[in-house]
Amino acid sequence: MTLLRSLLILLTFLALTPQAQADSSIGEAVKVEGSTAALRRDQLYALTKTDPIFLMDELRTGGASRLEVSFKDGTKLYMGDHSNLAIDEMVYNPGEKGKAVVEFGKGVFRMVTGQINKVKGSEFLMLTPLATIGIRGTDFWGHHTDTKLTIALLDNGVLDITTSDGNITLTKPLSAVVIEQGKPIGKVFTLTQEQLNAAKATIE
Numbered sequence: 001m002t003l004l005r006s007l008l009i010l011l012t013f014l015a016l017t018p019q020a021q022a023d024s025s026i027g028e029a030v031k032v033e034g035s036t037a038a039l040r041r042d043q044l045y046a047l048t049k050t051d052p053i054f055l056m057d058e059l060r061t062g063g064a065s066r067l068e069v070s071f072k073d074g075t076k077l078y079m080g081d082h083s084n085l086a087i088d089e090m091v092y093n094p095g096e097k098g099k100a101v102v103e104f105g106k107g108v109f110r111m112v113t114g115q116i117n118k119v120k121g122s123e124f125l126m127l128t129p130l131a132t133i134g135i136r137g138t139d140f141w142g143h144h145t146d147t148k149l150t151i152a153l154l155d156n157g158v159l160d161i162t163t164s165d166g167n168i169t170l171t172k173p174l175s176a177v178v179i180e181q182g183k184p185i186g187k188v189f190t191l192t193q194e195q196l197n198a199a200k201a202t203i204e
Helices: 003-015 018-023 193-201
Strands: 027-033 036-040 043-046 058-061 066-071 076-079 084-091 099-112 123-127 132-136 139-144 148-153 158-163 166-170 175-180
Touching: 027 036, 058 066, 058 076, 139 193, 148 158, 148 166, 158 175, 166 175
Parallel strands: 099 123
Antiparallel strands: 027 066, 036 043, 036 058, 058 084, 066 076, 076 099, 084 099, 099 139, 123 132, 132 158, 139 148, 148 175, 158 166
C-alpha cells in the first residue's frame, strides 16, 4: 500500500461522524480496568468503556489490567494482564456463514463464542506462536508465555489444536493441554476446581 493511499484511508476514517465510526465497528469495550489500548493503523489509542473496536485492531493490556470486549455476534473476549490479541478477520451476518481469525500473541484470555460460527460452513480460528486453534462453539481459556501455551475447554464445544508436532482435539468440558516450544504435545488433563478458579481469576 502506497503512502498516499494510506493517508487517504486515514483521512476518510477521520472524516466519518462518531455514529458512522460506531456503525463500522465490530464490537465494543464493555469493561476496562488499568492500562488498556488498541493499536490501530500504527497509532495507540487508550480504551475506555463503550469505545468501539474495529477490524485489524490489536488489543493490549498492561499490568493489573482487565479488558472485556463484546462483539456484534455475541462473542465475548476477556483479557488479563500483559496480553495482546489482534483481530485479523471478523465477518458476521445473521443466518449466513461467518468467519473470524484472531491472533493471540501473549498473556491470558477467555473467549465465549457467539453466533459467528453456528451456521454450517463457518470458521473461527485463533492463531498463536505455538499453535492454530479451530474453535467450534465454546467457552475456553488460554495462557501464553514466550515458550508455553496452556489451553483449557471450559464448557461444551470443540477445540481443534494444530502444532508443528501434530494435532489434538479437546471435546470434554474442563479438559486442558499444555504445549511447550520444542517438545511433544502434552497429555490432555482435567482441570481441578482449584485450577479452574485460578484460571478464571486471571481475567476477572
